Structure formats: structure tokens, C-alpha cells
Amino acid sequence: MSADCCDTGATATHEDEHDERPRRLWQVRELRLAALSGLLAGAGFGADWLGAPTAGLVLHALAALAGGVTFVPGTLRALWRRRIGVSTLMTIALVGALVLGQVAEAAMLAFLFSISEALEDYSLARTRRGLRALLALVPERVTVLRDGRETVVSPGELRVGDRMLVRAGERVASDGIVVEGRSAVDTSAITGESMPVETGPGAEVFAGSINGTGVLTVEATATVADNSLAKVVRTVEDAQRRKGARQRLADRISRPLVPGVMVLAAFVAGLGALLGDPATWLERSLVVLVAAAPCALAISVPVTVIAAVGAATRLGVLVKGGAALETLGAVRTVALDKTGTLTRNAPTVVEVVPADGAETGQVLAVAAALESRSEHPLAAAILAAAPDPAPAHDVATVPGAGLEGTVDGTAARLGKPGWIPPGPLDGAVARLQDAGATVAVVEHGHRVLGVLGIRDDLRPEAVETVRALTRDGVRVAMLTGDNTRTATALAAEAGISEVHAELRPQDKATLVERLRGRRGTVAMVGDGVNDAPALATADVGIAMGAMGTDVAVETADVALLGTDLRHLPQALAHTRRARAIMLQNIGLSAAIVLALVPLAALGVLGLATVVFIHELAEVLVIGNGVRAGRLRALPGAAQASPVTADAPACACCAPGTEPAERRTLAARDR
Template identity: 40%
Template sequence: MTEHEGRTQDEPVGASADSQSDDCGYGDACDVDVDTAAETPSGDGPTAVNARSRAEFGVPEMDCPSCAGKVESSVRRLDGIGDIDPQVTTGRLVVDYDPDRTNLTDIKSSIEGAGYAVDDEPSVRTVTLTVPDMDCPSCAGKVENALDTVPGVLEYDTRPTTGTAIVTITADTDPNDVVTAVENAGYEVTGTDADELDDADTDTDRTSVWRSTRALKTWVSGAFLAAGIATEWVFGIELVVATLLGVSITLPEMLYLVGAAVGGQEILRNGYYSARNRSLDIDLLMSTAIISAVTASLISPPTSLYFEAATLAFLFSVSELLERYSMDQTRNSLRELMDLSPDEATVRRDGTEQVVPVEAVEIGDIVVVKPGEKIPVDGTVLDGESAVNQAPITGESVPVDKAEGDEVYAGTVNEAGYLEVRVDSAAGDDTLSRIVSMVEDAQANKTEREQFVERFSGYYTPFMVAVALGVATIPPLVFGLDWVTWFVYGITMLVLACPCAFVISTPVSVVSGITSAARNGVLIKGGTHLEAMGAVEAIAIDKTGTLTKGELTVTDVVPLNGNTEDDVLRCARGLEVRSEHPIGEAIVAHADDNELDSRDVAGFESITGKGVRANLDGVPHYAGKPGLFEELDFHLDHVHITDPGDTLSADVQTLCDRQGCLNLVEDTIPRLQAEGKTVVLVGTEDELEGIVAVADEVRADARATVERLQSFGLSVVMLTGDNEGTARAIAEQVGVDDFRAGLLPEDKVTAVEGLLDEYESVAMVGDGINDAPALATATVGVAMGAAGTDTALETADIALMADDISKLPYLYELSHQANHVIRQNIWASLAIKAILAVGVPFGYVSVALAVLAGDAGMTLGVTGNAMRLARIRPDE
């Protein structure tokens, strides 16, 4: 049984972290864990092959129509089931289903519930083909048409921006049949991951595009074209050198004809495959134009269109080379990611060190990494200390210190020390590999603009072909105008009929933006999320672990009744040492840092929502929120406030009775809480010994990040489960526009829904799994600190790999600029085509101009414009 996800299956939205964020003090509204993140509905696929998830089950005992009926009826009872295809002759059941409403386990159980065993052998497989010459939508269309003819092909995903085709086939389909179909469409398959095939050399040296066979033919074609121009226009030679089909050919015409033949060879070849695969694309149009020009010259002398044929062949070949070069620039951005991981690793086995391919490294192996080397695997440091450059994964500009027990990632660089690393992930399953895979898969998630462009181009090309035919025939036939002139105009309109630059304008921008983000430590899971992030109007940010560090620390110790700070900390440590609450852990850690002696602890008791109780050296002590001590029936005659000038207001009394002391303490509490701190009182039933204040430290760059987001015109709202006072203090400190306090996870969902009522689109940023419902509700969910966290990588719309909130302004700026670039590319390519088309009937646009400006120029232009996104960098 094997599942195959639909080609454009939207990723679920959510986030995760290794630990739950804690936004609460004693008795405050606290966040709770949520086991699963909500998922977004599946999107429509770009082809009619399959828009839903599909699974194929082997049911060998289903060998008659009656059996098939029982199985189908049982499965049909499940929610979310689409088409069901029981194949009795092969014993297979193909099921289309909605993964948001049912799953493979339920489907399998339903089959078994009908009395039929399910064969666990895979019945579908996915083959990835490397097709480097498939570098435009027109090429992809021919490959798709070819794949449609192969029995056993269930789905395919052609990706011209990376030159790959991902094909899902039945288990009994020979991958060689798939390769043959693609090659019969005119495209060489240079590699495949199918086990049955010997991979060809996938290093196609794409940097040598200008020295390729196609380029050589182009330069020869250009030389003959130039020689023909020189012979005809410079030297004025009209010597007849040949007769073809009874028509005399002059020397210049012969040079043009040879130039057209040499330069048009690849064009005609591709045009043949286009016609064979019923694809109305640029190759077929150019082939038609060249053949028409030569044919008209031969059958209707003295008409001579050899020059136009040679010009078209040469310039379109140059255009193809430019398009391939432009696409290579896009592909290189992804190759840079793939090249980060080393090919070999030094492994210690049986007491010796040996160098092995990374693929041969196994989980549990010990890998040795010397200074200056790339770390080849995800793992945990067992021995050694070093600074590691994690920029390839997290985008952090400063190396991170690593020591025993710390995580390291494949593709990062060991800057200085010697490290021994235990392998935690197999090759291909490490963080870097998942990032590369997700960046590649992001292309399958087509944006609304991409889908619009594809639909538009489906009407544009046939319409322009009809216009070209009308331009070539109507004026001569109806108005008696010169048919040669209007025939040339018709050829020119054919050149403008292919929307290559228009179609490629959006995907190259999306790929450029996504790969640029990945190199800077931001993983965007698809063009849809890239566009959506650039259009948000408000950003909701979780407080703990996002605006703050998520690590509670002791900030103030206020001793009372003659005690010292050490006395208060020693007492507080004894009370909290057995507590599992984050506040207690912070107090214990602070006391340990001060190397304070421990006290004899007995009778520990947790008072839910209020604090803790224990016997310290035989005396009952309490630590908890102020309300706990108000409820205690203790007797206090005098309390001495130690050093009141430093810790309390100037008008406090150093001596107070029981009620007065409580008032005094309560005057202190609001001041500490106003500073965003949680207050813990420490004492016995008879005596208050001191006050300990604990706070989650605000990130140093939080305020600057918020101000930068606000400078973009965004509204920034803080969401937290903490109390009103603490939330207000943090909100004022970081400068957010608004805040919501005392929120449970379901309350955060309500808060995000409220923002969506106020703004058209909202992004939610969080670091914990308890933020997942709110992340799913928002237009875009952004998870922080996703490196090394599988769940966050798999579920987030966008993941900030580092625990670094300062990447948010970069993310928004990149996404916002990507939307600008996409719009510029779409409208510029359409506008140029329209201007050129209008100019053709007036004689202002030649074949050469149509090729150079309408095809080659715009392709190069939209690609170059898209590459500008790579220059956007996070603020250092």
C-alpha cells in the first residue's frame, strides 16, 4: 500500500517547537498543549491528472465483480472518499480521497473490514527524471503530452525551472517506457532515480551553453547570414549559383538558405516533435514561419524571403540560447543549496578513521569533522568544542558555539575546533536535504497568478495564430495589397504568438524568491505563501519565545525582615527545588549560579495555582503568589524592610504591623508587575522573608523588528497567555500597536479571527505547538526556530530556521518585492507583445525585432528582473 500526494497538495499550516512555551506565572491563564495542528484544504492541481490525494492498494483476493462491489461499498462509507476504481484483473484498488477528512489507515481498515487482506507491497512508485533541455513551459507541455500516452502513468509534475519531471507510475510499469516517451518528445533524459536504470552523467556543464552544439550551429548560421548581407548589400553580387525546383538561386540567396538550414535544424526538429505531440508552441510556430518563407520563395518567384527565413532561424536560435542561459541562472540558485552538503564523510569504525561517501554513513556512526570542513550529517556533538557557521541552514551571520550535547546540521561549516558527531539522520533525511526537497516541491504549489497566466496563454496562442493567418491573407485577398509584404507581416505575428516570456515570468520569480529566502535561513513552502506573506496587513506575534527569549530568569530579590538576598534565595531554592514549574526552575538555576548552600527539605507540597509548601530545616515555609499569603493565618508583629531606599518607595515605613506590612508588600508588587515581572513571595506563617521577581527577557532585537514592520505600514499585535500587567509592560517595551492578554490556545484563534475581520490578510508568528491552531487560522503561519524540528519543517507555511525574530522584516520585504516583480513581469511581457503586435501591420516591426524584443529580450528581461530578489538581504 502506497500513498501518493496530489501534485499541488497544499501543506498543512502550523508550527511546533521542542518545548511548550510558558506565558504564565502562578495562577495566570496558561497555554496548554494541542496534539495536532489544523490543516488547510487541498488546492486544485495544475493538471487534470489528479487534484486529490490518491492511494493504490493491492487486494489480491478481490478477483470478481462481487468482491469488488463489497470492497467499494465498505470504503465508500468513509468520509472524504472520491473516485474508487476496483481493478479485478490486477487485484488493485485505486482510491481518490481528501486527506483532511480521512487517511490511509482508515481506508485499509475498511478494505479489511469487507473481508479482504491488503497486500503491503508498494503498487505505485515515483520516478524523477532529469530533463535539462526542458527549460520553458512550451517544452514542459510537449513532455506532458508524451507522458499522457504511457500506460501506467498516474501523475506527473514537470518543472522547467529545475529541468526535472516527477512521474508517478504503477509498480508494474517499466521506468524505461517513461524515459523513452520523454525522449520521443525530443528531450534527452540525462538522469533518473529509478533503480532499474543506470543514471547517465547528470553533470551537463550548463555553464557551457554558449559553447554547446546548438550554439555552434547558431554561430555558423549567423556567419552565413552575415555573408549573405555583405554579398547582397555591400558588394551587390547577384550571381546565380543554383537552380532549385526550377527557380534560380543567387549567391546571397544561397547563403541565406544555408544559414536558415543550419540555424533552423534544431528548430525544425523541435517543431516536428511539437506537431507529433499536438503542442501548439513556439517551436511549431517558428518552424511553420521558416518553412513558409522558404516555400513561398520557391513556388512564387520572384518573391524572395530567404533573408527572412535566415534571420528568423538565427535570431530565434540566439533567443533559445538566451532563454537557456536565463533559466540556468534560476537553476543555479537551487544548485547552490544542493552543493552545500559534502559528498564524503570521515567515519570512525572499529577504531580507525575511514573516508566514505555520505550515502554510506549510518545512523549511530561517529563522524569526525576537522577545522574548516563541512559537517556532512545532522547529529549530536559527542566530543570537542568549536564555532560552527550555520548560515547555510539558519542564515545566522555569526558562528554558533557548539559543545558536547549540541545539535549540528549537514552543510554547516566547522570553523575552528575538532568535533566528533554522532549521526542522528541518514543521508537524504537531514535538515538540508529536507530544505532542498521542499524548495523543489514548492514549484508544484502554483500561485493564483501562475494559474491565471497558464489559462490566459491557452487562449492567447490560438488567438494570435488566427490573427497571423488573417494578417497574411485578408489584406491581399480582400484589398488587393502586396501579398509578400503581408505574408511577412503574418510571419512576424506568428513570432509574437508564443507567450514564453509571459508564462515564465511568474515561476522564475517564485523560484528566485524561495531559493533566496532558503539561503538566508527562511523556508517558504510555496509560491502561494510567498505571495500571501507579501500582501499581509497585520502580523500577530506570540510573546513567549518569540518577542521574548522564552527563558525565565530572576531579575529582582527584595529581602524583608532583616534577611539578606542570599537568605531569601536559599529559602526559595529549597522550596522550588522539587517543583517542575518554569518559575521554580528559574529560581533554582539562579540560586545555583550564586553557589548557595542547600537546606534540608522535607514534606514538599504543590498548592495548585498558588505556589508550593515545604519544611526547610524542620520549619514550614511557603513560596507563591501574594494571594497565598493573604489566605494564610499567620501572626506578624513587626516586619523589617531591608534597605528600603533601594527597593521600595521613599515614604515606606521600616516597621509595620501585620496589615501595614501586607499593604507595603502589595505596594511593591504592582511596581514589579508593571515592569513585566512575575512576583513570588517567600516566607513562613509568621514571617515574610522576601520577594523574588522573575521575568522572561525581551529579545534585544524585538523592538527594532517591530519598528521595522511598522515602517512597512503593518499593524503588529502581541498575543500572550500572560496576565494583563505583564503583557502591557512587554507591549510597551517592544512597541507593538496592540496586545491581547490571558489567552489560551483557543483564545488565540479567536484573536486571529478578530484580526481577519479587521484586515484582509493576517500573518501569525509563533514558536510552539500550542500556537498551531492560531497559525492555521491566519492567512500565513510562520514558525520560529524550525532548524532541527521536524514537525515545524513539515507543517509550517513559512519557517524561520533560526530562533531569530529579526528575519521577519526580511521575509515581508522579500515577499512584498516578489509580488511587485511578478506583476512587473506579467504586465511588461504582455505590454511589449501588444505594442509589437499593433506595430506589425504598420510596418514598424520586423521579424528580427519581434524575435529579439518579443521573445529573447523579454525572456532575458523577466528572468533578470526575478534575479533581483536574490539581492535582498536580511539586515545585519
């Protein structure tokens, strides 16, 4: 940013050109030079006070040189590329002050501008390093099983198909599938989940997770350079380049303002020549250059976006850039899918009601035979209640209704009460639906055998989440394809009064469009795949439980990496706060420019005073923007750990990364 505050294509700063490992504030080269400039300027004023003007002049000149080194070379490089920016204005003002003999004022300008630019660069690099702390969760060494022996390798040497041995307390180096062992895996640093996840053979684990008490053998499904952590960081860094409405507004104002300021300064100087006092008005034109420089305006939104997006990601909320951040902060209605979002997506058979002359086992056997090869979520519940059934023959799916086939040589059906009349079991169907269960009717030989009550319980945090959203002034609606009675019962249990049931995917999209027309900005929360039409139609689509799901991470505007629904109100509150900070920064930046320019043009304020006020405003804007990076972990969840001085700040610095791979990742990081 030093070379060109208003031009994102400007030459990279020292902070970008070098390794972005964490460093103390006083270790930043530009800040050390700014501090030297300040000491020399202070010594110069001391010499003037003691009656040694020559020594004071030399010290002020050295102060101007020390401060100017931090931004003048970058300005010249930008001019060589035909780019102008705020640093161009400051360089002209610095040179002009020296030519006019105002060496002390030049020293103050160089000192204050260099320190504000260094703080700006440091704050941006710091927020980016906070995001890349995710990559530091990869361990420095990995134990793999090769040729029947345990071998310790660096993460860069890990290949897809390698079997990693993860002992108790160790981190998983890359994404994989558990092939042996059972344990509880802590994913709080990645997804923000507060409770460890029980893991066993066939379960998926993600890079950076911490193994609990057991020993796991995990078959790697991705390299370190392409695992879920790397994809999330890459996605967010790409998304941070996308501009929201307020950032585009700031750009539209600041970009043409720089040449406009130069024209204004030339006009002031020309006016002085016409009035016969060119020296005074030339000095005023230099002060106008500084007063009207839109540096604070240019940085006001980017620093806020980067800080807010990075903080959210470290706690398991992936926000895809400034546009998504602003839209999410404006949401007033949230539409929640039922299955897998409000509920656990783990349905179980809670009751079997056989008809007269039938038995419970017979009802389950026929239902399980029809569902034996089905991938439907309800099939898993039925097969869990009646494992290892004899598969039915000639099974066909009737869309939106159920299944039909042949069991033991006799026609059989399993489906909704509306498709198969329950007959004398009408009362049982109504009772089960009123209790929030989905009902399936079983028919064999054109005779109703019985009904199954299958229930997918609410997530334990669902009630708390709905209550928090309502308390924050957000209207909540449930959207589901389930029957109205079941949906209404579950919604009442969760505290939701608005229910839209028996919807097909296209119906959900139509309903979201209708909600947008009536209530303004709408967010749709779903699984990122089945609810794709509604997610795409909403102002902001939020994918639930998206960690490791490429489709959800890539297509959603916002992705909750874990399955803790409490992250939803947390994300809404966080983005609302970030939007407010953006508005504060834009307002402060504009007010400073509007107030300083006329005072500078009329000669009320001198160069040193204007520089001090201008750069103080920039520091305030940066500090206010960094506040958007504050986000507390959910109760019971661990706060993401920052990168330590010895940990790699990006994947390209990871131990053992091959040279070609390292070059590729380094180019990506820049």
C-alpha cells in the first residue's frame, strides 16, 4: 500500500515481497525507519530551541530522508508504470516543502506519513497471517506406514493413498478416511465445533484435527497442498479480492480524487500567481495536496473486510469476500431447511403401529425389504431397525410418493399416507405426525400391514439458535418437503412460527423469491446441494456443514464449516458489526477531507498541522477497521491459536515442501 494507496495494482510493499511470518511491531523495517525519522525530527526541533539552526536544518533534512525512504521509491516505481496515488501527492508535497525551504515541515510530513503507511501495511499483513494460521495446524512431521514399517516424513512428502498413523494428541496432517482405530477427534480449531466428533473406520477426518485418546490409521485422500485447510484459505484469499458495494463506493470516490486533487492544487498555485503572491499560494497548494489525499478513504473498507473475513474463517464461518460480508450483515429474514439443518439428519424409527392381524416384525421386514437398496435417508433408519433383510424384487420409486415392488412373491408398497390410505390407522398417523414424526405406510398384498413413525430430532442447539436470531430482530421461516403436520410440530419445538411444508426444490426457490419481495434481504440455509435452487435465489446462500465438500465451499456465499447451528446468529452479528465499522470509516474519512481542504486553501492550517490531522485520521481508520477482526469463539469451543514464530505462515513454507510445489504455492500466496 505504500507505493500507491489507491491502486491495487501497485508495486508490492516490503511486507508483501518477503515472508509473512509473524513479527513484532518494532521488527517492521518501515516502522523502524519512521521511528528514526521521528527521533531526528525531534532532535532538530531541540537544536532549533537551543539556538543551533544549522544543526537543526541538517537533522530535519535527515529526518525527511529517513521517512521518505519508506514511500518515495515505491512512488517512483508506480509513476514509471504510469500509476498515481496518495503517495504521489505526498511525494510532491515533500519535495515542494524542501524546495521552499520548509525543511522542518517536510520532516514532519515524512515522519507521520511513513508511520501511518507502515501501520497500514502491518495491520493488513497481520490479518492475512491470522487467516493463514489455519495452515500452521499441519504438523511438521507425519508418521506413515510404508512397506509395513513406520516412517517419519515431512508434510510435503505425503502422497494420496499413504496411511498416516495418528497417535493420541497428535494433529491429522491431511484429509483422509479412517481405516483402523476409534477415537474422538477435536475439530474446534477448524470448524468451531465445541464437542469432539466420534470417529471410527470409514469416517472422514480433516487436516488439522486433533486426535483424542485412541490411535488412528488414516488413509490420505489429499496432499498437504490440496487438503481442506489449503482450499479454505485459498478460497478466502480469492474472496477477499471481491469488492462489496461500500468498497466499490470508496474506490469510485478515491481513484478519480487523486488527479482531481492535483488539478485543485495547481489551481490554487495559479490563483496565487494571478494575485501576485506566488510563494504563499504555492505553499498553500502543497497543503491542499496533503489535505485532500484520500488515503484513509481508500483503506477504510479493505482493512475492515480482511479483518472480518479472516476472523470468521478461523472460527468455522467461511465468508466469500466483501460483497457476501455486506449482504449477510443486511439480512432480516432467514429461511432454514429442516432436514440436516435444523435436525440432526439421523432419522430413527421411533414407533411401529401394526394393523389388526399383523405383527411389528412383519411390518419392519416388508419395509426393510423394499428399502434394502435405497439411498434415501429414511431407508437408513428402517434398515437400522431391521438389519439384513431379504431384498425385494422389481422395486421402483414413485417420485414424491414412495416405493413399490414384490416381497415374497406378493406386491408391496411403502410410502406417504396420502399415496397409501392408512384406513383404520388414520388416528395413529395423526398422532405420530403431531409428535413430529414422518409417517410411512406399509402395504403387502393390497392390505395395510401397519405404519412406521420415523423421527429426525432437532439439533440440541436449534432452539437456542432460533431464539438468538429472533432476539436480534431476524424473522425465521422453516422450509421443508415434509408433510405439514410433522413440520409444524418440529417448528413449534424449535420456536419457529412460520412454516412452509410439502415443498419441492423449485417450490423453495419460488418461496425465497417471494420472501425477498416482501421482507428485503433474505438468507437461505441448507446443505449446499439439495437446496441449490433456493440457495442461488436468496440474497445470500449459506451452506451448512460444508467442511470438505468442494461444491458447498465453492458455490455458497457463506459456508458454516461445522454443524453447530449457533454459528449462524454469530455470523450475522459479526457481519452487522463489520458493516457498521465500514460506514464509520467511510464517514470519518470523508469528513476529514471535506473539513481540511477549505482550511488548507484559505491558509488557516499549515502543512505540519494538516499532515498531523490527516495521518492521525488514517491511523484511527486502520485501528477501527482492525476491530472487525474481533470474534469470540462459541461457548465450549476453543479459540483458534495464532501462528507461532517457528510455524510456517503459509503452505509454501511448510517443512519438506518440494521446490516446484513451493514456488507454485508462493506465487499463489502473493
